[in-house]
Structures are given as structure tokens and as C-alpha cells.
Amino acid sequence: MIVCKFGGTSVASAEQIKKVANIVKSNPERKIVAVSAPGKRSSDDIKVTDLLIDLAETALAGGDVESKINGVVNRYRDITDGLGLDNTMMNVIAADLSERVQADRSNKDLFIDSIKASGEDNNAKLIASYFNSIGMPAKYVSPKEGLVLNDLPERTYALPEAYVNLSKLKDTKEIIIFPGFFGYTKEGILRTFDRGGSDITGSILASAVGATLYENFTDVDCVFAANPKVVNDPVDIKEITYREMRELSYAGFSVFHDEALMPVYKQGIPVNIKNTNNPSAPGTRILPTRIQTNRPVTGISADGGFSILYVSKYLMNREVGFGRKLLQIIEEENISYEHTPSGLDDISVIMRSNQLTPEKEERIVARVKTELCADDVHFSHNFSMIVIVGEGMRHNTGLAARAATAISNTGANIEMINQGSSEVSLVFGVRSEFEDRILKGLYEEFFAKIPIS
């Protein structure tokens, strides 16, 4: 049994949904389909999810919701018209939206979540009815039937019983259309996953039914070894391990939401990233293990928006607990950090800048100075992390040297190197203005010079 997930652009229009139907039809193993809300049809289009957020905020502001509801409904009408469906579904969607808008607003976030989630929910109903209209027996299944989530305020995840409940789906005759992105707590409160959350839903379903394959349909043929916006015509990745994918998606590779890999990772279910617009392309396969190619590096990613907190204190290394106390202060500002390179009397903490505010920075610097009696404490910003990823590459003698040399040849100074823990990645911190140049240089070093395997 195959679980497929179709992303926003794959279900953005009647034309796209027809492609989805053909893909599902072409392989009887494709029994469970998770769908996103209609995405952009063109670069200047608006996602249904964004229309819904606008609707929710208008409602909260006491504005004119009718016009907003119509905006959403019309978006679906374009689709149903194009699919030759009657108005039944339109009325269902309109009624559903009015009901959600009238719901309890005491918790603004939950109110917005409920309206956002209607995008996937109604799209799933719509697609199920389309499948049936063309003689493909299909059935909409609501997350209410088993996708149990944890309670607020923790970050959203599926509880163990969710997997037990959803495992029953493997016995249904019809093709199951399941809305992505959300589920319900034991108390029946609707909660959503992070953006990209439909990937998680598909992954949970694949794990629950013990699928042989999880197909993740998007609008690219494959994952590239480097960002095509920066590197000219990068090679495609045919096979990649879960760990490699995780490391890559962490720094800039937005193609796959990293947390979404968790459920299939645990079961060792292979993932195939494919293109709805070119289903015959083999795509990229994410596997527990892969055959080594003649290339030590699988991919290179780069991401900006990092800041570094620098702390120095003479004889710091003699103080048991110094690092721990420093991280405690950072934790108390609810900041998660990425790396902590350290010298003898110095330690740096590298974190994503978006977690910082001038006030937070001030508080942290003040506390580190007074509570840890540090000699020097300061933040610096505009750093990028360049991550070179390859299974087992750590044991490739000379790889760090090649990478550092390639970076130096771009004229950039290496602000930080982090190697030593992960066996699949090597991280370089550089000033963001060098990011693109370095990505090009490293791609040149590790890919352009070697024949494609």
C-alpha cells in the first residue's frame, strides 16, 4: 500500500487535480491520499490558506466577513466548475466556513487555526467527490476519526493512539482522501501542525498503515544537490538517507519539512519526492540507507539569518559549569541555539537571529556580564551557515581540507567550523555576504569536478 501526499500547487486548480486523479488511478497501490489546501496557480496568485488567514483576522477585527467568505468559495468554485461538479460541494464549503466564523473566539489562535484548516478539509471533501464523479470510489476521512494530537500549549504532535486508530484505514476498499495539516486533541479541539504540516499528515498515515512507500508529490522533479537559484543547473539527488535529508532541510532546503520525516523514519518507510507535473520522473528517494556513490558529498545547503553571542573570560576553562550556566541564561530567554564552538577562555553561541530582540540581547549580555563575570560579551549578526552533507563523509580523509580550501579561495574568511559530532555533516559559519559565492565554490569543488555517478 502506498500513501501519497499532494502539496498545494498539485491541487491548486481543476487541471492539477485531474493530474492527481490520473496519478492515483495509474497505480492501484495508491490507496491513501493526503491533500493540502489549494496553493498558487501562478507566482502572483494567492494561496487559499492566506485567503483564510485574512478571513479569520477580518472576523476577529469585526470586519465584513461575507466578502471574504465569498472570495474563498469562489476559489473553490473555479475548481468544481473546471472539474464539472455541481454546486453541492460549494454549499457544503460555504456553510462550513460560516459555521467556523461563528465559532468561539476566546482563544484567537485556535479560532484562526480552525479557519485555516478548512482549506485542507474542504479540499479533501472536494477531491473525494471528484474522484467518485469519475468512477474512482473514494471516501473523505476526517482527522476527527483518529488523528489525536497532544494538548496546548506544547508544539503539536500526534499521540501514540493516533497511529493505532489510523491503522484501521488500511482495510477500506475506497481510496481515502485525508486532509493534511491538522488533527484534534482528545477534547476535540482542532490543532494544526507547522507550515508544511501536510507532509507530516502523510507521514503519519504512511507509518500508521505500514505503507511500503510514502510518495510526496510536489512541483519539482527532484531534490537538487544545491540551491538552483544560486548554483547553475545543479545535479539531482537520486537517493538520500533520512539523516542527510534532515541536515540539508535544516539549512535552506525547504523542499521537505524535516519534522515530517520522523514517523516514516521510525518505521524505515522509504519516501519518494515526485513531481505531479512530471510523474514519470523518478524523483528523489529518501531511504534509511543508500548505496555509496563515488561522491562523498550528497548535497550542500546554506542558510542566512544567524547571530553569534561571543563570551570570553580569562581562565573560563577552569570553571566547571560555566558553559552550562551560559546556556541556562539563553534557555531562560527561550532561545534554542545551533552550535557552541569554544576556545580555552572563549565560547560562542550560534543561534537563529529571528529569536532575538534588542531587549533580549541586552538582558542576555547584562546577565552574562554580572552573573558569570565575563570579561567580554557581545552579539554579532549577519552570519550564514553552510552545511556540507554526505553519509559517512566524516571518514573521508581530506574532505574538511578540500572544503576549507574551496571557501578560502572565494576570499571569504571562515568564522566558524563545526565538525566532530554529526557523521554526515560539516558546518561552516561565514559572513552572509559570502554565502552565495561560497555555495558556488563548494559545488564546484565537490560536484562539477567529479563525473556524475
Place this chain on the structure above:
Amino acid sequence: MIVCKFGGTSVASAEQIKKVANIVKSNPERKIVAVSAPGKRSSDDIKVTDLLIDLAETALAGGDVESKINGVVNRYRDITDGLGLDNTMMNVIAADLSERVQADRSNKDLFIDSIKASGEDNNAKLIASYFNSIGMPAKYVSPKEGLVLNDLPERTYALPEAYVNLSKLKDTKEIIIFPGFFGYTKEGILRTFDRGGSDITGSILASAVGATLYENFTDVDCVFAANPKVVNDPVDIKEITYREMRELSYAGFSVFHDEALMPVYKQGIPVNIKNTNNPSAPGTRILPTRIQTNRPVTGISADGGFSILYVSKYLMNREVGFGRKLLQIIEEENISYEHTPSGLDDISVIMRSNQLTPEKEERIVARVKTELCADDVHFSHNFSMIVIVGEGMRHNTGLAARAATAISNTGANIEMINQGSSEVSLVFGVRSEFEDRILKGLYEEFFAKIPIS
């Protein structure tokens, strides 16, 4: 005013102490002299300090102390005879040792400390009387007169009032002979500094009297850029900053006890490491700042005996506080760590192996597994840290690349690279069996290829 410190080999015999007298005489600025206990006269000799430890342990074991005391006394007699002194000092020393041996033994450590410290104390008295016997007005000053230390059980350090008390020494007409290695708490309890503690005493004295220079006399002409036991005829270091010295002494450079720099560092007092056996050699000057040479690297040191705790957990980087909790567990075993390189889902903690026991390792692994729910936790041993040190070298583009390349060319795999915080050092973790080969390779890269400045 110059404060000099003479190490164990510089005061090991009558012949050596005559050299000390000539050195002190040759410059009237040399008014304060800190001395160690008599060290080895030849490689197979036994230090007085070790004779004293043997004496203390024999006493605690209820053994025959008389013969042990005689052993120590005879060692001093060789010196007094060689210096043409009468028996006065011998009787003082014998009486002193008998008194110390009869002292309270309720705290074994303090009992041993008191007997160990007699090595410096009696040597200072002996040297003072010798100076006077040859017409150099000298005065033994006991640490009782001002060198106030903190109380147990903390690691020993001088309290602020010690500096105030000792500042008075600058007004004395005679040359002051001050025993290194120990001081007294407010309650009059004798406490010793770590081994190499005479360096600390000299440094405290230099700081207290605001010396223009702290001369540290040892048995080498200078500090070398790399370990002469490994690298063939390494270049000498003429000038080095405090920070560079710290980083070097941390990994293997045993020439100077790093903590001893603290008091002079705070005052910016220059330190000159010189050779008692070749006082005309300029030696190595440790300064707050130095003139940049044409060489980015000042020295390379290497030290073995490191272990790595490896911890991995899927989605670790999403857990605020994971690293802090890990370090807390290590701290609760009272282990201080060196570096914590981290990947996305992995973190390694690098520490000195001598802090570990099989029981500690077991406890740590068990706690990390259960309390942090880690997927994989294990220790690995026999690592060496190679430290490349140079003021401002961090901003030398390409230096990390050169270093990594030189290491790779030895065939060694780089297990860890730590760059990013300290501006003066770059640390590589390697398997210990490669240590010497790598040190040679790095020396070749950064020194042999460049004309000596």
C-alpha cells in the same frame, strides 16, 4: 624592580644556587626572589618534593620516619656543604621536619601539604643564609607574612588582601627570598598551589609589588614553537602574548603553569622565561601585546588523553535545553569539559580522560539515555587535541585550510575541528596514534616553509 622565580633544577645543587646568586647580583633591580624546592640534579635523581611526599606517607603509615627525615636533610647537607655553610641551617631544617611530622594528622591532605611545603620553605631559608654569607644582604620572608589564601575545599588561590600585604615587600632594603608553592589561610592553615605552584607565587609577588618585570628562570633557553621531543630543532619563540601562552600551555606546553599568568596578566607585567644555565640568552618574553611577525602561527601544541562522549537524538535541535541538561549531568559528575561540537541531531562532549572512571562513564551514559531519551550515547577514548596558536590568526584567510590539508596529508582523519570562538587558536581533535605525525606536518607547513622573522 624585578621579581625572579627560580625553578627546581635552578636550585637543585650548590653549583646551581651559585648561578642563582650571580644572576641576582648582576642586576640590582632583582630584589625579590621566589624559589622552588631542590629539583633533580640529573635525570635519574629524585626531587626533594618527592622525598617529602614519601616521608609524609611513611609517617601516616606509622613507618620509620627518622631515616626518611635524614634522607631529606642529607640532600640539603650536600647543598650547604657545597656552598661552604656551617651546620646551623641543617639543624634548623632537621628540627623543622621533626616538628612538621609530629603535627596534627586529622586531615591527611593538609598534613602532606605541610611536609611538602617544607621543601620550598627550607630552601628559601638556606638560600637567604647563603646570600648573606657571600655579602649579599638577603632576608627570608615567610608566606605567613601576607600570602593569605582562601579556605578549603575550594581550589587554592590568593585572596585580594594578600596583594595588599605583600605590596609592602617593595620597601625592603635586602634581597627577599620567598618560598614558592604555598601560603596560609586566615586561620593559619598551610595550603599549597598546584604543582608548578612556585610560578604562581612569583607571579603574585610581581603583581603585589608592581614589578616592571617577572623573570621566570628555568632550564631551557626559551619556549619553542613546537615540542622539541617531537619536532626536530623547532624555532624559538622570542615574543608571545599572554593569550597565546595560555592556549599553548593548555595543550602540552608544560614550560609555564597557565594559572600562574593570571596575576601578572591583570597588571600587564611582562614575563621573561630565562635559562639559569645560560642567563645571557634573551629567552622568551610573554607580553600583553606583541609586534606581528610575518608568521601567522606562533606555536603548535598537542596533548593526548582526551575522551569524547557522543550523544545523538533525532530532532535534538528542536529541544530547547537539551545541551544544557547534558552539560548539567556531566557537571554533576564534577567533570569539566573542553569542547562541545554539535551537529543537527548530535552533540559530542570532549573532556580529559583522567576525570573519568568506568563507573562515572556508566552513570553518565545511563542518565543521558533515560533522562534525555537519547538514541545513541557512548564514550570513545584515546584522542589528542592539536592546538594551533597565533594572535589574530583567525583573520588569516586560508589558515584553517592549510592546517586541515597538512593534517590530511599525514593520512590522519580529522575527528573534530573547533574554530569560532577563540581568536588565537584553532583546535583539531585526532586519534592519538597520529599526534606526533600531525605535529611534525603542521610545523613543516607553518614554520619550515617560512623564513624566520
